[in-house]
Amino acid sequence: MNRLMGVLFFFILATGMIVAYSTNSIARDARGISVVVIDPSHGGDERGVTLKEDIFEKDITLAMAKQVQKYLEGAGSIKVELTRTSDRSVSLSERVKKAADARADLFVSIHVNAGFGRKASGFEVYFPGFKGPSAEGSGSHEIVKDMVRTQHLNESVRYARLLLKQMERVFPRKDRGLREAPIRIIKELTIPAIVIETGFATETMDRKYLLEPLKQKAVADAIGKSVLEYF
Ligand SMILES: [Zn+2]
Structure with a gap:
């Protein structure tokens, strides 16, 4: 294959992949149902950060996830x-498999933060994150895969912005922003995916809010609203 043919072949392949990808999204829309997987982080022996002597991150994230489900089921x-859906430990691969089996369009992992000094809130x-295995020096197939991945990342950012806006209403002026990090759970997924750190267990006011069922519901509603806006 000469150079021109190679370039031509690449563009045909790339166009095909992008059309296939978009058609897939359109097919989902036509079906009228979008699928979101909500991931209450930690569980079982893996308790996450401690908020009170017997209340842990795993409890807060599960309570919020169930509220998100309730909110979105009401919306149809x-x-x-x-x-x-219970206090059990779930492996990373199990979580990834769940998203794949559900044919999820979006993945939202809920966490509680800690550290960065006692004042961080x-x-x-x-x-x-956009940094990944470079397509440089590899074949056109890898370049196309990178393009699809970039599209997922753009969608992750689009959703993240909607979520930040809704969260700002629950916790005004508490927005620490959108951050890029190769967190394993969202890195391994091949769909738009984000991690939300809802607040700091190590800061007095944040901890108080996170323990309040009404604030937990407000956070869950913010996630639910942003999901509705996204689809
Ligand atoms: Zn966590």
């Missing part, structure tokens, strides 16, 4: 699946 048109959203 969106199917919600949770990676766990507020919420932040992470997306997987």
Whole structure:
């Protein structure tokens, strides 16, 4: 294959992949149902950060995830699946498999933050980051795969912005922003995916809010609203 043919071949392949990808999204829309997987982080022996002597991150994230499900089920048109519905430990691969089996269009992992000194407070959203295995020097297939991945990342950022806006209403002036990090759970998924750190267990006011069922519901509603806006 000469150079021109190679370039031509690449463009045909790339166009085909992008059309296939968009058609897939359109097919989902036609079906009228979008699927979001909500991931209450930690569980079982893996308790996450401690908020009170017997209340841990795993409890807060599960309570919020169940509320998100309730919120979105009330709205119809969106199917919600949770990676766990009880206090049990779930492996990373199990969570990834759950998203694949559900044919999820969006993945939202809920966490509680800790550290960065006792004064750090507020919420932040992470997306997987554009830095990945470079397509440089590899074949056109890898370049196309990179393009599809970039599209997922753009969608992750689009969703993250909607979520940050809704969270700002729950916790005004507590926005620590959109951050890029190669967090494994969202890095391994091949769909738009984010991690939300809802607040700091190590800061007095954040901790108080996170323990309040009404604030937990407000956070869950913010996630639910942003999901509705996204689809
Ligand atoms: Zn966590």
